[in-house]
Amino acid sequence: MNLKKSYIAAIMVAALLLGGVGAYFGVQLAQSQDSTAQQGGNGGTFADLSEEEQQELIGSSQGNEKLAKVNKAFNLIKDSYLEDVEDSKLIEGAIQGMMDSLEDPYSVYMDQETVEEFNHSIESSFEGIGAEVSMVEGKVTVIAPIKDSPAEEAGLKPNDQILKVDGESVEGLDLYDAVSKIRGEQGSKVTLEINRPGVSDPLNIELTRDDIPLETVYSDTKEVNGKTAGIIEITSFSEGTAKRFDEELAKLEDKGIDGLVIDVRGNPGGLFTAVEDILKNFIPKDTPYVQIEDRNGEKSRYFSEIDEKKGYPINVLIDEGSASASEILAGAMKEAGDAELVGTTSFGKGTVQQAIPMGDGSTIKMTLFKWLTPEGNWIHEKGIDPTIEVKQPDYFYTNPLQVEEPLQLNQNNDQVKNAQIMLNGLGYEPGNKDGLYDQKTANAVKSFQSDNNLDSDGKIDEQTANKLQADIVEKIREGNNDKQKEKALEVLFQ
The missing domain is CATH 2.30.42.10 (PDZ domain)
Known part of the structure; x- marks a missing residue:
């Protein structure tokens, strides 16, 4: 992989959210339904109301007879509990309890302090x-x-x-x-x-x-059998991602690329508007690039304005860290863009949230919609399968070595097996990778220690373990043995 600096935003803020997961970035979906978004049904959800109407509805619920039990509990605590309790603590606790009862990890309550803290965290x-x-x-x-x-x-x-x-x-x-x-x-x-x-x-x-x-887009080129492949890596979908993608795509097309690989591995999602603006480059107007479904089953379909697909082939790289907006892109490119998906099955987040201001600086973020692929498939908790499954070499999946006592001859455990995979990935030959610390493993450790100016005793102590792990991470970052990318490039021009 071409591992470069990217970013992490830490919470969902603003309006409608696809953000790959619980602690991420916001997206405004309602405002994205412009003339290019042909909608089916009128929905009639909370999201369709103006902010003033939303606040009026929130306020009117205070008189709902069904809240009498909540009011009774509130008054009972205020009047009779052993200690004084602040009103705000009880109210926020009640809201938190309601959100918890949904058993939805993407629907949460954020108090004013949390909203302010995480709004600040995404500014730069x-x-x-x-x-x-x-x-x-x-x-x-x-x-x-x-x-x-x-x-x-x-x-x-x-x-x-x-x-x-x-x-x-x-x-x-x-x-x-x-x-x-x-x-x-x-x-x-x-x-x-x-x-x-x-x-x-x-x-x-x-x-x-x-x-x-907060950089989210990187591009590169690769020569493959006399043809030039463009590679664009998207690390997340933030406010500036679509613009940066368009800039890098234009640069690649000016160079005369013959094909394109879009890499969204490890991309946990982000703004709906960012991914839809990117898809408008590739999906013709006769096919939706995504569908949004409300609680009543009413669907809104989203279309681009372009007449035809690009004149070159496109592949998309995905893995288990590709979530939400990344899956929208992958699903659209697979079903409507004729792209091959290379890698492993994606994360599986198929819901959309809206962050609703409560009027005092706090926010409720709640699941309001499903998103569906162009063909109407819901990938929630299933993910999107690649059309070409490719796993990385074993050392990509090794675990950190936990060495309290040195690993040495005749031990047989998962830690030894993990170290053997690392040694093999670095070009040393431990003899086996089954977890038995035999003499060949000890010799491989000695060679590694000697090459790195460590005490060459053939035992894996904390210093040797840390160096092994650091070298494996560096080897992965160099990207010289990225089997998934190699396969994506290999099949691009077939």
Whole structure:
């Protein structure tokens, strides 16, 4: 992979949201339904109301007879509880309880302090570890580490479950409280205890927080059998992403590219308006690039204004970290753009949220819509399968080495197996990759230690483990053995 700096925004703000996951960026969908969006049905949802009508509806609900029980509980606590309780605490607790009862990780309540904090965090850059997270089955779960971020460099992976932050459990916290604990000033350290699928024991990973810039689009070219392939990597969909994409696409087309690869691996989503503006470059006006469905089953279909597809082939790279807006792009390009999808199955987020101001600086973000592919498929919790499945080499999937006591001869465990895969990926030959620390493994470790000016005793201590892991991350970042990209380029001109 061409791993370059990108960014992480940390919460959904503004209006309608596709943002890959729980802690991300906002999107205005209602305003995107311009003359190019041919709609089916009148919907009649809360989102169709003006802000004044929304506030009036919120206010009128206070007199609803069904709230009598809530009012009774409120008054009972105020009049009889052992200690005085602030009105605001009870009210916000009631709202939080209602949102929790939905059992929807994408529908949340954000108090004024949370909204202000995360509005500020997306203005220019973001200080943190650079990982997109969501609440999945009650667990704070990594959707994707941001490329060239502390999270990626430390080895965080999609589907890692964060159990503790600096030794404190995050169980029972809502997503934004957990995110607040993970975030911090540039240069400060944080230790995460994580549960990784397929790994028996929790992993402890120390990260140094950094400043994550907001660049989201990178381009490159590659010569393939005498033809020029353009490559555009999109790391997330933010306000400036579509404009930057158009600029890079124009530069590539001016160079005379013969084909294009769009890379949205590890891209957790973002603004609906950004992905639809990008798709308007590729999907002809006779086919919708996406459909939006409301609670009544009414669908709105979105169309471009272009007459025909590009005159060159296009492939899209996806993986398990490609979510939401990335999946809209992949689904549209597959079903309406004749693109091959190369990689592994995507994350599977097929819902759209709206952030609704409550009038006092707080916000409720609530799921209001499904989004569907051009052919009407709903990919929620299923993801989009690639047309050409390609996994990366084994060392792309290795886990951080947790070395309390040195790994050495005759040990047989997952840590040894992990180290053997790393050694093999770096060009050393451990003899096997089954977890048995035999003499060939010890010899490979000695060679690695000698080449890196380490004590060549054939044992993997903390220093050797850290160097192994750092070199594997660097090898991945160099992108010289990116099997998915290689395959995407190979089939582009077939």
